[in-house]
Amino acid sequence: MFSYALFSGITLGGMYALVAMGLTLQYGVSRIMNLAYGELVIVASFVAFVFMTSVGINPLVGLLIIIPASFVLNWVIYRILLTPLVARAKNRGMLEVDSILATFGLLFIVQGVLLVWFGGNYYSYDFLNNAVDIFGATIAANRLVALGFAVVIGLGFYLILTRTRMGTALRAVAVDPTSARLVAIDVNFASCFAFALGGAMAAVGGVLVSMFLTFSTSMGVVFTMKALIVVIMGGVGNMLGALIAGLILGVAESLVATYIDPGLTIAVTYVIFLLVLLIKPSGLFGRATS
Amino acid sequence: MSMLKPDFIKPVGLGAVIFAALAFMPTLVDSYYMSLAISVVSFAILATAWSMFSGPTRYISLATVVFFGIGAYTVAVLGEVLPFPLVLVCAGLAGTVIALLVGFSTLRLAGVYFVIFTFGLTELVRQVVSWYEVNVTREMGRYVFLDITQNDIYWQLLALFAVLLVTGFILGRSRLGFALRIIGEDETVAKHCGIDVTRVKVALFVLSALFMTLTGAIMAPRWTYIDPVIAFNPMLSFQVVIMALLGGPRRLLGPLLGVIPLTLLFEVLTASFPNHFSILLGCVFMVIVYLLPGGVVGLYEKYRAPKKRVLATDQNAEPGGNAA
Numbered sequence: 309m310f311s312y313a314l315f316s317g318i319t320l321g322g323m324y325a326l327v328a329m330g331l332t333l334q335y336g337v338s339r340i341m342n343l344a345y346g347e348l349v350i351v352a353s354f355v356a357f358v359f360m361t362s363v364g365i366n367p368l369v370g371l372l373i374i375i376p377a378s379f380v381l382n383w384v385i386y387r388i389l390l391t392p393l394v395a396r397a398k399n400r401g402m403l404e405v406d407s408i409l410a411t412f413g414l415l416f417i418v419q420g421v422l423l424v425w426f427g428g429n430y431y432s433y434d435f436l437n438n439a440v441d442i443f444g445a446t447i448a449a450n451r452l453v454a455l456g457f458a459v460v461i462g463l464g465f466y467l468i469l470t471r472t473r474m475g476t477a478l479r480a481v482a483v484d485p486t487s488a489r490l491v492a493i494d495v496n497f498a499s500c501f502a503f504a505l506g507g508a509m510a511a512v513g514g515v516l517v518s519m520f521l522t523f524s525t526s527m528g529v530v531f532t533m534k535a536l537i538v539v540i541m542g543g544v545g546n547m548l549g550a551l552i553a554g555l556i557l558g559v560a561e562s563l564v565a566t567y568i569d570p571g572l573t574i575a576v577t578y579v580i581f582l583l584v585l586l587i588k589p590s591g592l593f594g595r596a597t598s
Numbered sequence: 599m600s601m602l603k604p605d606f607i608k609p610v611g612l613g614a615v616i617f618a619a620l621a622f623m624p625t626l627v628d629s630y631y632m633s634l635a636i637s638v639v640s641f642a643i644l645a646t647a648w649s650m651f652s653g654p655t656r657y658i659s660l661a662t663v664v665f666f667g668i669g670a671y672t673v674a675v676l677g678e679v680l681p682f683p684l685v686l687v688c689a690g691l692a693g694t695v696i697a698l699l700v701g702f703s704t705l706r707l708a709g710v711y712f713v714i715f716t717f718g719l720t721e722l723v724r725q726v727v728s729w730y731e732v733n734v735t736r737e738m739g740r741y742v743f744l745d746i747t748q749n750d751i752y753w754q755l756l757a758l759f760a761v762l763l764v765t766g767f768i769l770g771r772s773r774l775g776f777a778l779r780i781i782g783e784d785e786t787v788a789k790h791c792g793i794d795v796t797r798v799k800v801a802l803f804v805l806s807a808l809f810m811t812l813t814g815a816i817m818a819p820r821w822t823y824i825d826p827v828i829a830f831n832p833m834l835s836f837q838v839v840i841m842a843l844l845g846g847p848r849r850l851l852g853p854l855l856g857v858i859p860l861t862l863l864f865e866v867l868t869a870s871f872p873n874h875f876s877i878l879l880g881c882v883f884m885v886i887v888y889l890l891p892g893g894v895v896g897l898y899e900k901y902r903a904p905k906k907r908v909l910a911t912d913q914n915a916e917p918g919g920n921a922a
Contacts, residue, residue, distance in 0.1 A: 341710060343717060392888065401709070405656055406887065408713055409843070412660070413883035416836060420876030529832070533718035540711070571729040578722050581715070582703055589707050 313566035314559060315442065319451045321558020322458040323517050327531060328538035328550040329462060330509030336482045336545030337502035340390055341404050344411040346531030347418040348507055352378060352514025353523045354426060360433045367435060367515050368457065374511050382507025386500045389414070394499070415528065422525040432522040454516040461512050465505070466547055478502050482545045530574065537581045543591025553592060556580070609767065617760050624749040632748055636820070638861045639755040640813050643762055644834075645842040645853035647809035650766055651802045653847030654775075654782040657709045661700070661716035662838045664723050665693045665807045667829035669814025671727065674740040674824045682744065686815050693811025694804055701800035724830040731826065739825035746819040754816045762809050766850045778802055833876070837864065840883050846895025855894045 327349055334342050352374055359365040365373075393410060397403035436450040469475035480488045481498045488495055513531075517523065538557055542549025557580060561573045584591070624632055644662055652659050672689035680688070700719065704712040731738050769775040777798045780788040788795055818824065837860070845856030860882075867878055890897060 341713070396891075401656075404710055405658060406891075408658055408710075409839075409887045410884065412836070412839070413880045413887060415880070416833075416876045416883070417880030420874060420878075420880060423876065424873055529718070529721055533714075533721065536714045536717075540714070569729065569733070571725065571732070574718075574722050574725045575729075578718070581718075585703055585707065585711060585715075589711065 309566065312446070313562050315447055316451065317559035317562030318555060319455045319520070319558070320562055321555035322455050322462075323513055323554075324534055324538050324558050325551045325554025326458045326462050326516070327510055327513035328535040328542065328554050329465060329547055330506035330513070331532075331535040332506075332539045332542070332545055332547065332550050333478070333502045333509070334506035335539060337478050338386070338390075338499040338506070339394075339400060339403055339485075340386075340407045340411070340499075340503060342411045342506075343408060343532055344414040344418060344528075345506075345510055345535060346528035346533070347415055347422075348378065348382070348510040348528075349514035349517070349531045350422065350523060350525065350528040351418065352511035353518035354422065354431070354525075356515040356518045357431055357433055360435060367519055368453070371457075371512065371515055374515055375508050378511035379504045379508040383500060383504040385414075385507070386503040390503070391496075391500075394496075415532075419525060419528060426525055428525060430522045430524045433518070435519050448520060450519040454519050457512075458516055461509075462551070465509060468505075469547065474498075474501065478505075479545075534577055537577060537584070540589070541580070541584045541591055543593050546591065546593055549591055549593045606771075610764070613760070613763060617756060620756055621753060624752060629748060632752060634861070634865065636748065636752050636755060636817075637865070638858060639752065639759055640817055641838065641841055641861050642854055642857045643755065643759050643813045644810055644838045645845065645857050646759075646762055646766065646850070647806040647813075648838050649842045649845075649847035649853045650762075650769070650809075651799075651806040652842070653849075653852075654778045655709075655799060655802070656782055657705070657712050657799070658839070659716050659803070659806075660713065660832075660835050660839070661719040662810055663830055663832060663834040664716075664719050665697065665810035666814035666817075666834060667720075667723065667826075668693050668696060669811035669816075670818040670821070670824055670829045671814075672811075673744075673815045673818035674742050674829075677742055677744050677818070682746070686812060689811050689815035690808055693807050697804040697807035698800065701803045702796075705799040705803060706796040720830050720832045720835065724826045727830070728826045739823060742818050742822055742824060744819045748820070751816060751820055755813070758809065758812055758816065763850065765805070770850060774798060774801065833879075836879065836883070840879070840886060842893075843883075844886050844890065844893055846893025848892075849895050852893055852895040 327345075331342065331345050334340050334345065355374055356367040356370050359370040359373075360367055389410060390407065393406040394403060397406060436448070436453055438449050439446045440449050440452060441447075442452075467475075469478060477488070477493045477498050478501065480491070480493055481495055481502070485495050488498070534557065538550055538553045541553035541556070542551070557577065560580060561576050564576045565573050623635060627635075644666065648659060648662055651657065669689040669692075672692050673685055676685045676688055700715060704715045728738070769778075777788065777793045780791060780793065781795055781798060785795060814829075821828065841856040841860045842853040843856065844860060845854060846852030863882070864875075864879075867875055871878060886893075892900070
C-alpha cells in the first residue's frame with residue numbers, strides 16, 4: 309500500500325511539476341499572473357478525450373498536434389489580450405493586477421464554453437489501462453507512460469531554457485527586463501515566446517493527466533491553484549524548484565488520500581501553502597522577492 | 599473630526615431621508631420587484647464592502663463568497679437553535695475569525711500572495727465543509743425554515759447597508775482610512791510614515807469580511823435549502839468584483855453605480871441565456887477591464903476639470919439620482 313501511494317504520488321507530483329514549470333515561465337518571464345492557466349490544462353484534457361473517443365487518435369500521437377496548437381493559441385492570447393495590458397501598465401504591480409483581472413474573466417469564458425459543450429460531468433477514457441507490477445505495487449501502465457513522457461518533455465523544456473540562445477534570453481528577461489534590453493534582447497518577443505511555451509507545457513500536462521485521472525469542466529481552478537502553490541514553493545522562475553515542490557505536493561496528497569481521506573487533498577495543498585507563506589515565502593530555493 | 603460640520607451633516611441627513619423612503623418600498627411594489635430589490639441591496643453591500651478594502655489597497659480579493667457562505671451556513675446550522683440576532687452575532691464572529699486567519703497569513707506579504715490565497719479559498723472551504731458534512735454530521739445539505747419574510751430580509755439588508763455606508767463615510771475621514779490610502783499609493787512610503795502596514799490591512803480586510811458574512815447570514819432564510827455547492831458558488835465572488843470595478847472601487851458610492859445596471863443585466867441574462875451565463879459574464883468583465891479601468895466614476899472624473907481633492911468623498915448628489 310505504501311509503495312502504491314508513493315508511486316501514484318510521484319506520478320501526480322510529476323504532472324504538477326510539469327504544469328507548474330509552464331506557469332513559472334509565464335509568471336517569471338512574461339510577468340503575467342494567469343488565473344486561467346488551469347483552464348488551458350483542462351481544455352487540453354478534453355481535446356485528448358475527443359481525439360481518443362471520436363477521432364481515434366491516441367493521446368500520445370495527439371500531443372504532436374496539441375503541443376504546436378496550444379503554442380500558437382497562447383501566442384495569440386498574449387498578442388491580442390495581454391499586449392494592450394503590458395503597454396498600459398506603468399509598473400509591474402499594475403500589470404499584475406490587470407493580468408489577474410483579465411485572466412480571471414478569461415477563466416469564466418473558457419469554463420462557460422466547456423460547460424456548454426461537455427456539461428458538468430466527470431470524464432475519462434480507456435488508454436493503456438493494463439496493470440504493471442513495479443516494486444511490489446500494481447500500477448496502471450498509463451500512469452507509467454505519463455510519468456515517462458512528463459520526464460522527457462520536462463527535460464526537453466529544461467534543456468531549451470538552459471542550453472539554447474533563446475532560453476538564455478528568456479532567463480535574462482526573468483532576472484531583469486530592463487537590463488535585458490541593453491544586451492539586445494527583444495523583451496516583448498521573449499515575453500510572448502515564454503507565455504506561449506508555458507501554455508504549451510500546460511497543454512502537455514492536461515493531455516498526460518487525462519490519461520489516468522477523471523476530469524471535469526470545473527477542475528481548472530484546482531489545477532491553477534496547485535500550480536501556483538508549486539511555483540511559489542519552488543521559487544518564481546526556478547525550474548528545478550518547481551520540480552521538487554511538485555513532487556512534494558503530489559506525494560503529500562497521495563499519502564493523505566491513501567491513509568486519511570481522499571476528501572482532504574485540497575486541505576493538504578492549503579496546509580503546505582500556509583507553511584510556505586509563514587516560513588519561507590520566497591520559496592525553497594527562491595531569491596528574496598521585493 | 600467634528601461631527602457637526604456641514605460637510606458631515608448634509609450627506610448623512612440626505613442619506614437618512616433616502617433610506618427612510620426606501621424602507622417604505624414593500625408597501626408600494628409586488629413581490630417580484632421586492633426580490634429584485636433584495637438582490638440589488640445585497641450586491642450593493644457586497645460590492646461596497648469589497649471596495650472598502652480592495653479599492654484603496656488594490657489587493658484583489660476573490661473570496662467574497664467564502665464569507666458570504668460562512669454567514670449563510672451559520673444560519674443553516676444554528677438558525678433553529680438560537681434566536682436570530684444571536685445567530686447573526688455567531689456568524690459575524692465566525693467570519694471575523696476566518697478573515698483574521700487569512701489576513702495575518704497573507705497580508706504581510708506582497709499582494710499577489712493574497713490574491714492567490716483567496717483564489718483557491720472558496721474551493722478549500724467548500725471541500726472542507728462537504729467533507730465535514732459527509733463524514734461527521736452525515737447529512738449533506740440543510741434546510742432553513744425560519745419565520746422570516748421577504749420584507750424582513752429587505753429591511754435587515756437596508757439597515758446593514760446604511761451601517762456600511764456610515765462606516766465607510768467615517769472611515770474616509772479617519773486616520774485609518776487615510777493610512778489605507780497611503781498604503782495603496784505606495785506601501786514603502788506608508789511604512790516610512792510609521793504606519794503599521796500589516797495591521798491596517800488586516801483591520802480593513804476583517805471589517806469588509808464582517809459585512810459580507812452578515813449579508814450571507816441575512817440572505818440565508820431566502821433559500822430554504824443550502825448545501826456547500828449553493829453556499830460557496832465562486833460565481834458570486836466574480837459578480838461582486840465586476841460590479842465594483844464597473845462602478846469604480848475607489849469611491850464610497852462608486853460600486854453602487856455598477857451594482858444597479860449589472861444586477862438588472864444579470865437578471866435578464868439568467869432568464870434568457872441560463873446556459874451561457876458564465877461566458878457572457880466573462881465577456882462583460884473583459885470589456886470593463888479593457889475599456890473602463892477606472893470604472894464609471896473614473897470616466898466621469900476624467901472628463902471633468904481636475905479636482906484638488908481626488909480621494910475625499912464629495913459625491914452626495916449621486917445616491918439621490920440612483921435611488922429615485
